[in-house]
Amino acid sequence: MSRYRNTVFILLLLVAAVFSPARAQLNTDRIxxxxxxxxxxxxxxxxxQYFNQVIHLKPYLSEPxxxxxxxxxxxxxxxxxLRDCNAAIERNPFSPGCYYARGYIYRQLxxxxxxxxxxxxALRFSPENRTYMLLRADTRAQMKHYDAALEDxxxxxxxxPQSASVWGEKGHxxxxxKDTLTALEAFxxxxxxxxxxxxxxxxxxxxxxxxxxxxxxxxxxxxAINLGSKWAGDYxxxxxxxxxxxxxxxxxxxxxxxxxxxxKEADCYYNRGVMRQEVGDYNRALEDLNTAISxxxxxxxxxxxxxxxxxxxxxxxxxxxxxxxxxxRYPYFLPAYYLASQAADKQGLTxxxxxxxxxxxxxxxxxxxIQSQQASQPNTDLLIADAQxxxxxHRKEFSTTTAQDQTDIPDEEQKYDSQTRGSIQKKHQDVVNxxxxxxxxxxxxxxxxxxxxxxxxxxxxxxxEALPAxxxxxxxxxxxxxxxxxxxxxxxNRLTQFTDEAPSAILxxxxxxxxxxxxDYASAVDDCTRALRLANKKLEPIIVFCRANxxxxxxxxxxxxxxxxxxxxxxxxPDFSFALYNKANILCARKDYQEAIRYYxxxxxxxxxFAEAYFNRGLTYVFIGENEKxxxxxxKAGELxxxxxxxxxxxxx
Numbered sequence: 098m099s100r101y102r103n104t105v106f107i108l109l110l111l112v113a114a115v116f117s118p119a120r121a122q123l124n125t126d127r128i129x130x131x132x133x134x135x136x137x138x139x140x141x142x143x144x145x146q147y148f149n150q151v152i153h154l155k156p157y158l159s160e161p162x163x164x165x166x167x168x169x170x171x172x173x174x175x176x177x178x179l180r181d182c183n184a185a186i187e188r189n190p191f192s193p194g195c196y197y198a199r200g201y202i203y204r205q206l207x208x209x210x211x212x213x214x215x216x217x218x219a220l221r222f223s224p225e226n227r228t229y230m231l232l233r234a235d236t237r238a239q240m241k242h243y244d245a246a247l248e249d250x251x252x253x254x255x256x257x258p259q260s261a262s263v264w265g266e267k268g269h270x271x272x273x274x275k276d277t278l279t280a281l282e283a284f285x286x287x288x289x290x291x292x293x294x295x296x297x298x299x300x301x302x303x304x305x306x307x308x309x310x311x312x313x314x315x316x317x318x319x320x321a322i323n324l325g326s327k328w329a330g331d332y333x334x335x336x337x338x339x340x341x342x343x344x345x346x347x348x349x350x351x352x353x354x355x356x357x358x359x360x361k362e363a364d365c366y367y368n369r370g371v372m373r374q375e376v377g378d379y380n381r382a383l384e385d386l387n388t389a390i391s392x393x394x395x396x397x398x399x400x401x402x403x404x405x406x407x408x409x410x411x412x413x414x415x416x417x418x419x420x421x422x423x424x425x426r427y428p429y430f431l432p433a434y435y436l437a438s439q440a441a442d443k444q445g446l447t448x449x450x451x452x453x454x455x456x457x458x459x460x461x462x463x464x465x466x467i468q469s470q471q472a473s474q475p476n477t478d479l480l481i482a483d484a485q486x487x488x489x490x491h492r493k494e495f496s497t498t499t500a501q502d503q504t505d506i507p508d509e510e511q512k513y514d515s516q517t518r519g520s521i522q523k524k525h526q527d528v529v530n531x532x533x534x535x536x537x538x539x540x541x542x543x544x545x546x547x548x549x550x551x552x553x554x555x556x557x558x559x560x561x562e563a564l565p566a567x568x569x570x571x572x573x574x575x576x577x578x579x580x581x582x583x584x585x586x587x588x589x590n591r592l593t594q595f596t597d598e599a600p601s602a603i604l605x606x607x608x609x610x611x612x613x614x615x616x617d618y619a620s621a622v623d624d625c626t627r628a629l630r631l632a633n634k635k636l637e638p639i640i641v642f643c644r645a646n647x648x649x650x651x652x653x654x655x656x657x658x659x660x661x662x663x664x665x666x667x668x669x670x671p672d673f674s675f676a677l678y679n680k681a682n683i684l685c686a687r688k689d690y691q692e693a694i695r696y697y698x699x700x701x702x703x704x705x706x707f708a709e710a711y712f713n714r715g716l717t718y719v720f721i722g723e724n725e726k727x728x729x730x731x732x733k734a735g736e737l738x739x740x741x742x743x744x745x746x747x748x749x750x
Contacts (some may be wrong), residue, residue, distance in 0.1 A: 125151050125158075132164060141168040142740040149736065159189035166198055169732070172743040175202045175750075177732030179390040184386050193222040197229055204232070208615045209240045227253060233268060261291030268300055269276055269484075280304055295326035299485035303334055306481060311338050321485065330482030333368055337479045341374060363393035364480045371402055371479055379409045397426040398475030404436050416440035427475050431457050439675055502661035530716060531709040531739070532572050533682055534675040535646045536639070538610065540571035546738035547706040552673065554635055564610065565748050568639075570675060572709055576612065585614050602632035605638055609647075618647040638669045642676055649683065659683055674703035678710050685713065708737035715742070 132147030148165040150729035151158065166181035182199040189195070200215030216233035223229060234249035250267045257263055268283035284300045291297055302318035305311075318335040321328070336351035352369035359365055370385030387402040390396070400419035407415045420437035423430060438453035536555065550570040559567040565588065577585075592608040604629035625644035632640055645662030648655065663680040666673050681696035697714035701707050715730030728746055735742035 125154050129161060129164070135163060136168055136171075139449075140737070141171045142545060142735075142743075144168045145736055146547070146738060149261050149547065159185045159192065159195070162188065163192070163195050163198065165736075166202075169736070170198065172735065173205075173747045173750075174732045174735055174743055175205050176728055177736060177748075178202050179206075180732075191222060193219040193226070193229070196222075197226075197232075200236075202231065204236060204239075209236055212236045213240065214415045225256075227257070231263070234266060234270065234710070238270045238273055239275075243270060247274075259290045261287040261294065261297060264290065265297060265300060268304070271485075272304070276430070277304060277307055281308070293322040293324060295321040295328070295331070296485040298324065299326060299331050302331065303481065303484040306334055306337070314338060326485060328360060328485035329355040329362055329365055330485060332358070333364055333480070333482040335483065336368060340375070340479060341422070345372065345376050349376075350525075359463075361392060363389040363396060363399070364482055365389075366392070367396075367399055367402070368479050370406070374402065374406050374409075379406050382406045383410060389580060398421050398477055401430075401433060401436070401475065401477045404440075408436065408440065411443070413440040413443045417444075423475065429460060431460060432477075432636055434460075472727065508667065530682060530713045532686060533646060533649060533679045534570050534572050534709065535573055535574065536568045536610075537574050538566040538614065539575040539577075540569045541573035541575055543738070548708045548737070549674075549704045550707060552616055552670075554639055554670070554677070557635065558639065562598055564607050568610075582615055585611050589615075600627070600631065602628040602630075602636055604639070605631070606636070606643070609640075609643065613643070613647050613650075616648045616650075621647045622651070634669070638666045638673065638676075639667045641669075645676075646679065649679075656683060656687060660681060672703045674700045674707055674710075677703060678707065678713075682713065683712070685717055690717050693717055706737055708734050708739045711737065712739050712742055716745070724749060 128147050128151050128179065132144045132151070135144035135147060145165055145168045148161040148168070151161040152165070155161075162181045162185035166178040168184065169175075169178035169181065179199065179202050182195055182202060185192070185195045186199065196219035200212045200219065203212035203215060213233060213236045216229050216236060219229045220226065220233065230249050230253055234246040237243075237246035237249065247270055250263060253260070253263045255269070264283050264287035268280040268287065271277070271280035271283060281301070281304045284297065284304055287297045288301060298317045298321035300370065302314045302321060303312035305317060315335065315338045318331050318338070321331045322335070332351040332355040336348040336355065337347035339345070339351060349369065350374055352365060352372060355362070355365040356369060366385040366389035370382045370389060371383035373379075373385060379546065383403065383406045386399060386406060390399050390403065394400070400423045404416045404419040404423075407419065408423070417437050417440050420433045420440070423433045424437070427433070433455045434457035438450045438457070441450035441453060552570070555568050555570070558564070563587040589608060589611045592604060592611060596604045596608060605624045609621040609624035609628065612618070612624060622644055625640050625647070628640045640663050645659050645666070647664065648659045649718060660680060660683055663676045663683070666676040667680075670676070677696050677700035681693045681700060684693035686695060694714055694717055697710045697717070700710040701714070704710075711730045712734035714725045716723070718727030718730060728750060731742040731746050731749070735746065
């Protein structure tokens with residue numbers, strides 16, 4: 098059997114579990130094991146579907162909620178993961194892993210007090226766990242509870258006195274505490290126990306640079322780089338030392354490398370721009386400073402250096418704009434007034450130039466007030482980069498830990514689709530609604546979605562075998578080949594002979610389906626109208642539903658007629674979830690957002706697993722500014738199989 102069985106086969110295993118009560122224990126254990134295996138191999142979307150099935154069968158178990166939370170953590174759906182962690186802890190309040198996972202989520206949501214409490218609870222059940230202790234120390238440091246954080250580190254050092262990572266964490270906490278000398282001692286200890294880790298030498302280098310010990314810093318930063326550092330900050334900081342030593346060629350070389358490593362980091366371009374300004378390469382300096390400011394527009398202080406370059410390039414108006422922006426942020430920064438005055442003077446704006454100088458003069462007379470504002474003065478020098486960070490993202494550890502010893506699942510039961518595997522939240526998705534649900538003979542694979550694509554009236558029609566093929570509800574129709582198009586044209590000719598001889602509702606519906614497949618929607622709508630004149634009460638809602646869909650597909654479709662058709666269906670079948678959903682889509686397109694939300698909600702009430710309805714309602718909530726509700730709906734849509742939701746969650750949160 099092929100290593101990569103299709104998803105349909107895998108999900109058939111799950112269906113078997115649902116309908117085999119006598120073997121439920123065996124099957125749920127098996128499904129959980131397969132789900133953990135998928136989690137280990139980073140197939141997060143598929144793993145969620147496995148855990149959904151276990152939760153459906155045994156909602157009282159803690160484990161599947163915990164595993165599903167971990168999959169959502171990988172996808173950065175922290176709100177959804179939090180709900181699952183809460184459910185897991187409610188069912189088993191004695192699991193340290195659940196508190197650990199929830200603490201991680203709280204950190205990501207910047208709910209630090211709750212994160213600290215959860216790490217403390219995890220440590221109550223597992224007091225020797227170094228990961229829990231390190232994360233609690235780091236969380237306490239973020240809360241500026243430095244002494245408590247260092248107490249955690251001291252406890253760890255008693256157990257692991259030669260741990261470079263723990264000494265390194267102590268150093269980082271001391272940097273935050275502004276105890277630079279103690280930090281230096283901690284990093285030196287770390288370097289004794291791990292001489293080959295570039296992050297250790299990076300930390301030593303930046304700490305010595307902060308202490309103005311440039312000779313030591315240069316040696317240590319060079320050591321980090323020689324050990325293979327891929328951290329742009331090491332090149333930025335060594336470039337600063339080159340600059341101070343007037344080794345401009347060496348500085349530019351380091352900044353070029355920093356830009357190559359981190360092309361989205363503003364500091365790289367800013368420092369290189371300042372360096373190019375120093376050597377008189379003003380055009381390229383301006384280019385770098387423009388890039389830096391576009392990457393980090395909140396760093397207003399960068400505009401001062403750009404203003405200096407613009408002065409050299411005789412761009413007087415640009416200088417004034419930049420200085421005005423800088424003054425608005427730092428009203429006591431006198432150099433900005435003087436530079437703006439010079440630029441105004443160059444434009445012949447004598448009065449404006451005088452006003453800038455006079456304002457600067459008035460501020461100089463208030464030296465005490467200015468000195469009290471020094472904390473808010475901009476830093477216009479070269480920017481020192483932070484040390485190369487120790488790895489803090491524990492998402493991969495969640496996967497490895499929770500799925501360990503589960504790699505004995507047969508290979509043929511693994512399904513890894515490049516479209517849905519791994520950190521899919523990083524794959525860009527367009528912000529567009531899921532399309533209408535239609536009836537068709539053809540449907541693309543929707544097996545990951547949990548939407549109930551079923552209605553008893555359609556099922557009864559399919560069992561009667563009155564149409565050429567079974568009808569399917571789908572949001573994703575297949576693209577036809579040339580051969581398929583020819584086949585359906587032939588069907589239209591054949592059905593036309595039958596309708597001419599003995600017209601009936603089912604024959605007109607069959608021909609309407611054929612017209613719709615070849616995209617002749619006007620003819621399809623006409624045949625639906627003919628069918629309705631002959632239809633019984635069971636067939637009527639199906640015909641009207643199809644007519645509404647095909648009217649919608651027509652470029653000049655009348656929205657009022659379409660809505661009237663959906664209302665007709667709902668009068669006959671009030672819980673017809675697809676008509677409710679499609680009507681909501683029409684209302685959304687008309688920008689009647691509150692009414693659209695009301696109908697999406699009705700569709701969800703009719704089918705609590707309606708993935709597309711959650712997705713579209715979530716986008717609608719986000720569009721009207723109700724982000725919390727929107728993200729909750731997108732999370733549910735992702736859980737129910739619309740993997741594109743995870744990219745949108747990451748962007749909107």
